[in-house]
Amino acid sequence: MIEFDRSILGKDFVLGTFQVTxxxxxxxxxxxxxxxxxxxxxEAAKQGPSGGLIAPPIFYDVFxxxxxxxxxxxxxxxxxxxxxxxxxxxxxxxxxxxxxKTRITDIYxxxxxxxxxxxxxxxxxxxxxxxxxxxxxxxxQVRRESGAGRE
Amino acid sequence: MIVxxxxxxxxxxxxxxxxxxxxxxxxxxxxxxRIDGIVFTEHRLFNSEADYEALARQYDILILKGTEADxxxxxxxxxxxxxxxLHTFDLKNxxxxxxxxxxxxxxxxxxxxxxxxxxxxxxxxxxxxxxxDIGPALRAVEQLNGGSSQQENARAIELVQTRKLFGIxxxxxxxxxxxGKYMTEFTRPIRTMDDLVEQLxxxxxxxxxxxxxxxPV
Amino acid sequence: xxxxxxxxxxxxxxxxxxxxxxxxxxELIAAYVKACRITEKRFTDEAYAHSLGMESIIxxxxxxxxxxxRMISDWAEGAVLRKLDVRFRGFVKPGDHxxxxxxxxxxxxxxxxxxxxxxxxxxxxxxxxxxxxxxTVVLPTRA
Numbered sequence: 365m366i367e368f369d370r371s372i373l374g375k376d377f378v379l380g381t382f383q384v385t386x387x388x389x390x391x392x393x394x395x396x397x398x399x400x401x402x403x404x405x406x407e408a409a410k411q412g413p414s415g416g417l418i419a420p421p422i423f424y425d426v427f428x429x430x431x432x433x434x435x436x437x438x439x440x441x442x443x444x445x446x447x448x449x450x451x452x453x454x455x456x457x458x459x460x461x462x463x464x465k466t467r468i469t470d471i472y473x474x475x476x477x478x479x480x481x482x483x484x485x486x487x488x489x490x491x492x493x494x495x496x497x498x499x500x501x502x503x504x505q506v507r508r509e510s511g512a513g514r515e
Numbered sequence: 516m517i518v519x520x521x522x523x524x525x526x527x528x529x530x531x532x533x534x535x536x537x538x539x540x541x542x543x544x545x546x547x548x549r550i551d552g553i554v555f556t557e558h559r560l561f562n563s564e565a566d567y568e569a570l571a572r573q574y575d576i577l578i579l580k581g582t583e584a585d586x587x588x589x590x591x592x593x594x595x596x597x598x599x600x601l602h603t604f605d606l607k608n609x610x611x612x613x614x615x616x617x618x619x620x621x622x623x624x625x626x627x628x629x630x631x632x633x634x635x636x637x638x639x640x641x642x643x644x645x646x647x648d649i650g651p652a653l654r655a656v657e658q659l660n661g662g663s664s665q666q667e668n669a670r671a672i673e674l675v676q677t678r679k680l681f682g683i684x685x686x687x688x689x690x691x692x693x694x695g696k697y698m699t700e701f702t703r704p705i706r707t708m709d710d711l712v713e714q715l716x717x718x719x720x721x722x723x724x725x726x727x728x729x730x731p732v
Numbered sequence: 733x734x735x736x737x738x739x740x741x742x743x744x745x746x747x748x749x750x751x752x753x754x755x756x757x758x759e760l761i762a763a764y765v766k767a768c769r770i771t772e773k774r775f776t777d778e779a780y781a782h783s784l785g786m787e788s789i790i791x792x793x794x795x796x797x798x799x800x801x802r803m804i805s806d807w808a809e810g811a812v813l814r815k816l817d818v819r820f821r822g823f824v825k826p827g828d829h830x831x832x833x834x835x836x837x838x839x840x841x842x843x844x845x846x847x848x849x850x851x852x853x854x855x856x857x858x859x860x861x862x863x864x865x866x867x868t869v870v871l872p873t874r875a
Contacts, residue, residue: 395760395763396798444820447820452812475589478635531817690866691851
């Protein structure tokens with residue numbers, strides 16, 4: 365039996381709201397070497413199908429909460445990102461206000477090449493100021509005894 | 516009859532594609548390669564409700580359901596899971612006894628086949644080396660696994676030879692384009708899970724690569 | 733720019749997406765970390781990474797996703813990424829020579845949004861795949 369704080373399962377938490385600027389978008393796009401002008405050049409983007417500067421899909425990674433709900437899993441010494449399932453809806457644009465909400469949806473055990481693992485599945489929803497969902501990211505974190513080796 | 520014995524759909528927590536998407540991919544692959552059947556062995560669950568009969572008819576391929584269980588001696592593929600097995604074992608329990616479930620599968624007319632036995636921790640070889648008593652019911656292991664390294668498959672082959680076991684092949688595909696990497700070639704037709712289990716006990720099969728399944732030009 | 737228009741009608745199951753090289757240097761990792769305001773030290777602090785049992789600092793998982801996403805937008809003008817599912821099976825480390833790859837495995841003609849499903853991978857020069865996954869991409873149709 366995995367020991368953890370069961371009261372947290374399925375509970376919704378609002379992690380914060382964030383203002384989006386053109387600079388944040390172009391900085392992120394440049395950092396990963398994007399060449400699509402829709403992500404880089406507001407003037408050129410206006411002429412294109414997006415009608416203005418938009419953020420690349422993985423831009424959600426710039427939204428960071430100070431505190432995230434922690435199920436206090438009593439196993440393992442280190443946590444890694446095991447995987448993600450992401451859906452992208454309305455593009456994010458400069459001037460948007462993005463609200464980040466999260467909930468822990470599942471906690472389960474599995475065994476792999478490096479031994480026993482406990483997975484914590486967390487679904488985070490990003491909404492803009494019109495209440496439209498811009499992205500949903502379901503992240504699986506894995507608790508392991510050590511960081512050595514691979515799965 | 517050539518069957519991919521070990522495939523994960525998106526029903527598995529780390530699977531990437533639906534059964535139907537696999538079928539569409541296979542219908543292309545089968546233009547150049549012989550693949551007659553596929554067993555979806557989902558992680559730590561048996562998909563009782565799923566009914567793939569219509570898809571199997573539509574794509575003219577055998578689709579069977581199994582499980583890949585986590586046990587105390589590594590992962591084990593379960594062919595012929597029934598209500599009694601589901602009642603006796605919690606498939607989500609990663610500490611279940613591998614010896615017990617392999618014996619129980621034999622008792623109910625199914626079979627438990629350790630998967631990727633050459634892998635560290637989740638493969639049978641390491642546990643046997645550490646003194647694990649697998650019991651009398653072990654008949655076959657997955658000799659060739661599509662997600663294992665060459666060394667891991669080599670350890671599996673050695674196990675088959677030293678313990679005189681039967682060996683199957685499976686892709687362990689988690690995404691569509693991995694299907695068929697290794698498969699199992701049976702000598703007689705298989706129409707049902709009962710047929711498959713019966714043949715697994717005879718040893719009249721061998722693991723093969725996708726290339727060996729290529730249709731003659 | 734390089735991306736050309738790719739229409740739903742013109743692609744087939746079995747087609748490959750134009751691969752994208754991904755060589756995460758320490759500088760590129762640091763730039764990604766800075767752009768995302770990441771404070772987690774395993775991506776920047778060697779000693780901290782060792783304390784977790786890792787050989788070296790690693791690249792954030794989302795950085796790999798950002799490159800897979802870029803692979804799609806570099807390949808096809810007008811392509812819209814709708815879904816990206818991945819598993820992280822190994823670490824991406826500074827100095828790794830990786831390549832992002834994609835293979836079309838399914839087409840869905842749905843009228844309002846025609847999409848393709850692709851198996852996507854980040855592969856190293858030994859053929860190992862630290863990142864494996866599936867992407868759903870909407871492609872424009874010829875008018």
